[in-house]
Amino acid sequence: MRLFWKIFAAVGVAMAATIATTVWVSFRLGDRAFDQLNFEGRERIIDEAAAALQTGGEAGLERWMWRNLRPAPGMALLVLDDRGNELLGRQPPRQVMRLLRTEPSKESRRPPNVRPQQITTELVGPDGREYRLVFALAPVTFGGVLTWPGTQVAVLTTALVAAILTSLLLARYLSAPIVRMQKATRALAAGNLDTRVGPSVRRRDEMGRLAKDFDAMAERLQMLVMDKEALLRDVSHEFRSPLARISVALALAQRQAGEAAASDLARIEREVERLNELVGQVMQLTRLRTQTEPRRVPVLLTSIVEEVVADARFERAEADIRYTPSVVPAVLGDPSGLKSAIENVVRNAVAHGGVDKPVEVTLTGTTKEVRIIVRDHGAGVPAEDVERIFEPFFRVDPSRDHGSDGQGIGLAITARVMELHGGTATARNCPDGGLEVELVVPVTPPERPKTA
Amino acid sequence: MSANRVLIIDDDTRLTEMLAEYLAPEGLSVTAFANGSTGLREAQTGEYDLIVLDVMLPGLSGFEVLRQLRESGSETPVLMLTARGDDVDRIVGLEMGADDYLPKPFNPRELLARIKAVLRRTAEAEHDDVIELSVGPLRAHMQRREVLLDGEPLKLTNAEFVILATLMRAAGDVVSRETLTRTALGRRLLPDDRSLDTHISNLRKKLGHDEDGEGVQIRSVRGSGYVLVPPPDESER
Numbered sequence: 001m002r003l004f005w006k007i008f009a010a011v012g013v014a015m016a017a018t019i020a021t022t023v024w025v026s027f028r029l030g031d032r033a034f035d036q037l038n039f040e041g042r043e044r045i046i047d048e049a050a051a052a053l054q055t056g057g058e059a060g061l062e063r064w065m066w067r068n069l070r071p072a073p074g075m076a077l078l079v080l081d082d083r084g085n086e087l088l089g090r091q092p093p094r095q096v097m098r099l100l101r102t103e104p105s106k107e108s109r110r111p112p113n114v115r116p117q118q119i120t121t122e123l124v125g126p127d128g129r130e131y132r133l134v135f136a137l138a139p140v141t142f143g144g145v146l147t148w149p150g151t152q153v154a155v156l157t158t159a160l161v162a163a164i165l166t167s168l169l170l171a172r173y174l175s176a177p178i179v180r181m182q183k184a185t186r187a188l189a190a191g192n193l194d195t196r197v198g199p200s201v202r203r204r205d206e207m208g209r210l211a212k213d214f215d216a217m218a219e220r221l222q223m224l225v226m227d228k229e230a231l232l233r234d235v236s237h238e239f240r241s242p243l244a245r246i247s248v249a250l251a252l253a254q255r256q257a258g259e260a261a262a263s264d265l266a267r268i269e270r271e272v273e274r275l276n277e278l279v280g281q282v283m284q285l286t287r288l289r290t291q292t293e294p295r296r297v298p299v300l301l302t303s304i305v306e307e308v309v310a311d312a313r314f315e316r317a318e319a320d321i322r323y324t325p326s327v328v329p330a331v332l333g334d335p336s337g338l339k340s341a342i343e344n345v346v347r348n349a350v351a352h353g354g355v356d357k358p359v360e361v362t363l364t365g366t367t368k369e370v371r372i373i374v375r376d377h378g379a380g381v382p383a384e385d386v387e388r389i390f391e392p393f394f395r396v397d398p399s400r401d402h403g404s405d406g407q408g409i410g411l412a413i414t415a416r417v418m419e420l421h422g423g424t425a426t427a428r429n430c431p432d433g434g435l436e437v438e439l440v441v442p443v444t445p446p447e448r449p450k451t452a
Numbered sequence: 453m454s455a456n457r458v459l460i461i462d463d464d465t466r467l468t469e470m471l472a473e474y475l476a477p478e479g480l481s482v483t484a485f486a487n488g489s490t491g492l493r494e495a496q497t498g499e500y501d502l503i504v505l506d507v508m509l510p511g512l513s514g515f516e517v518l519r520q521l522r523e524s525g526s527e528t529p530v531l532m533l534t535a536r537g538d539d540v541d542r543i544v545g546l547e548m549g550a551d552d553y554l555p556k557p558f559n560p561r562e563l564l565a566r567i568k569a570v571l572r573r574t575a576e577a578e579h580d581d582v583i584e585l586s587v588g589p590l591r592a593h594m595q596r597r598e599v600l601l602d603g604e605p606l607k608l609t610n611a612e613f614v615i616l617a618t619l620m621r622a623a624g625d626v627v628s629r630e631t632l633t634r635t636a637l638g639r640r641l642l643p644d645d646r647s648l649d650t651h652i653s654n655l656r657k658k659l660g661h662d663e664d665g666e667g668v669q670i671r672s673v674r675g676s677g678y679v680l681v682p683p684p685d686e687s688e689r
Contacts, residue, residue, distance in 0.1 A: 240535075240536070240556065241464050241467070241557075244464065244467050244556055244557035245464070245466055245467050245470065247557055247558065247559055247560055248470040248471055248474055249470060251559070251560040252470060252473060252474055255474075255477075272557075273559065276536065276557045276558075276559075279536060279537070279557070280536035280537035281537060282537070283535065283536060283537030283538060285537075287538060297653075300672065303672050334539075335649075336539040336646060339646075
């Protein structure tokens with residue numbers, strides 16, 4: 001059924017129920033009035049009033065009235081003199097006055113169950129003056145209604161409960177799927193591409209259709225992303241065998257070739273090695289992407305950073321790497337993943353930091369997290385691109401950066417490793433030039449939701 | 453000098469043909485098998501000095517070949533060719549008793565260097581003049597290639613045995629990662645080289661390494677080295 005009709009029906013039913021209850025209660029009030037007017041002991045009260053009038057005159061009747069202001073529950077007693085004034089100076093209810101003035105010919109227009117003789121009784125005093133004893137309903141108050149014995153309270157309670165329940169169910173019915181879809185949207189935006197709402201919103205109204213559309217969108221999105229990653233992975237995978245064969249063929253050629261070809265073959269060898277590394281990095285990244293939880297063993301980042309720094313100095317003897325160590329707690333994580341992560345940042349700094357400029361590597365830590373800060377003194381990155389350096393194959397300036405290589409994917413690996421460990425990788429330009437990349441690794445892995 | 457016999461198990465036959473051609477002048481006679489199960493049968497003949505084993509094989513996987521080979525009691529050194537970018541392969545391979553690994557695609561010069569390194573180490577171990585070493589509760593018998601911990605034999609791979617023996621010889625002193633790689637793996641330390649660290653981590657597991665400092669420990673030392681530390685009570689006595 002369409003949501004429109006559901007809301008229409010729910011609100012309509014709730015309002016109809018309320019109206020019906022109200023009508024029913026007012027009819028019951030009428031019945032009660034009738035019952036009250038015919039209460040037991042009515043005759044006795046009339047006799048007492050007559051006796052008080054006979055013995056004490058109007059003053060005696062007044063005294064008696066003060067003692068009998070409420071002859072029965074919900075009932076008031078009035079006495080009108082022949083001029084229509086109430087003895088105790090009260091204002092009789094308008095309905096009572098109207099009833100008393102009603103002509104017999106208009107009797108049919110009166111409320112069906114109340115007649116003047118039922119509520120009034122004529123009394124004649126010793127001096128011959130006439131008085132009218134009037135039984136009137138005491139004003140109905142909410143507190144009064146609650147004290148009534150029997151059905152009215154029950155009816156009111158039922159109406160109240162029904163109203164609350166109906167609105168509660170309707171509100172939940174409407175908001176629950178929206179909340180679920182909101183959560184799913186957030187999960188999707190956070191990169192959990194296998195997020196679906198389908199099973200949790202199985203309905204045949206607008207909500208259900210929206211959920212279905214959401215799932216179709218997520219499916220398509222996942223396909224597109226996976227296609228891209230699968231293509232990258234498959235291409236890299238397929239590159240491996242030819243690359244391995246090229247390497248061996250090259251080695252054979254190098255052995256046979258003379259001096260003249262040696263430098264060209266060495267160049268080919270370097271390029272093949274770069275391709276090898278790129279293929280390895282792509283494979284590593286696609287594997288990390290499919291992982292949801294890293295290996296967890298105690299890792300001393302101090303020794304890993306030391307190794308990375310030593311390796312970087314080994315690879316590039318001219319690099320000026322200034323390392324500031326400190327004692328940090330062991331973290332739980334994947335040692336080789338963490339090493340790649342740190343290595344890629346340091347390599348990036350060495351590659352883009354500029355010739356003869358130092359690269360500063362700083363290790364600090366608290367009991368909660370370990371921080372690795374790598375700062376170079378190069379040209380930095382345009383402010384709007386600073387966070388994009390963690391995207392695969394992102395290049396700061398495509399027109400200028402053709403010469404460099406192998407770095408297209410390294411920082412993406414870093415970011416993914418950090419993400420897997422519940423840590424962060426951030427970059428910022430330093431005010432006095434150069435780029436600073438900060439890696440934060442929590443000491444204890446964060447609790448992660450099972451849905452990931 | 454007779455040529456060393458190398459068995460290559462890899463399904464890329466065009467590659468293995470070229471490798472055979474490349475390795476022959478280096479005194480290595482190559483036999484190649486493209487299939488895991490036939491390669492395993494050939495490896496079990498014990499006629500080879502070294503086996504180069506690709507992880508990805510049709511039929512029986514490289515890991516499975518290695519496992520069955522070691523289970524059948526063969527101690528022939530194995531060099532694993534792992535998928536580049538996959539650390540898990542490397543760790544699993546070394547844990548299962550491979551002597552070294554090389555990510556594929558590789559530079560054939562590097563393959564040659566590693567093959568030679570493994571062969572040299574195996575040859576050296578056979579001519580070791582020390583017969584027995586003893587540190588704390590550890591006793592190593594060099595010729596039988598056997599280590600006892602509190603009298604119980606430890607199940608060690610070739611590489612693990614050599615690393616432990618090297619550390620035992622220098623017990624109490626730091627051995628640098630370079631030296632360990634050279635003596636134990638028979639080659640120089642390369643950047644991004646995690647063979648040694650993986651072997652050490654496996655050794656620690658087998659020695660029952662724990663953080664509270666009981667028993668024999670292999671400690672990492674700042675400045676990239678390792679030291680074998682006997683239990684404190686043993687050294688005081």
